[in-house]
Amino acid sequence: MLAAGEPGSALVQWLRLPVAERHAGDGLTDDLVAGVVRYAARPNETAMIGATLAARLGLERLWSVDDHSADTPDGDDPAAAKAYGDAITRAWDNPATRERLAADTRFMAGLAQPGGVLAYYRWLNAPDAPMLAFRSDFGAALVERSPIQAGRRYVGYWETRNLRMVANIRDVLGRYPGMRLLAIVGASHKGYYEAYLNQMHDVRLTDTAAFLR
Known part of the structure; x- marks a missing residue:
């Protein structure tokens, strides 16, 4: 391995x-x-x-799903790369991002307290968390108006990456019908995972709230 x-x-x-x-x-x-x-x-x-x-559980291995095959090189023009980065950074400067960062800071400060880690995971997996992530990040990028359409390019990359990750998950599930699978992924991916996996036949999602007690 x-x-x-x-x-x-x-x-x-x-x-x-x-x-x-x-x-x-x-x-x-x-x-x-x-x-x-x-x-x-x-x-x-x-x-x-x-x-x-x-x-x-006596399993033989883990299954990696994110190969970053959706990533593309920045190109040879440093000015173009900077313009792209600046446009996305401006899009991220919004009230939803500040709300998200404030909550993250608050939960991170309590990690060492009893129950702090579980409280943090509950917040990351709360039903409204994916929408907050979208509003602060990808939704904001979609409406930025730079001449190079940086936001739309960024969201195209992000959706492609998540589609490939979910395709890899579905491939594993298809090899072992009826199996249970725990997907461990960054919180910003969660809403996309749920949206895409909910379209799959023979896949049923389970709310993590039942386990984060």
């Missing part, structure tokens, strides 16, 4: 080993072991939630 560029799945395999067997050997060098250990210690949901849960 390490050679395939799948550190999350490599960590699943590592965590499934008895503690006494988590050492170099059988082609796993000291450097590779150190890399897995460092990855396990990183504060990110793939390692802390995805790999840990998969190992606990």
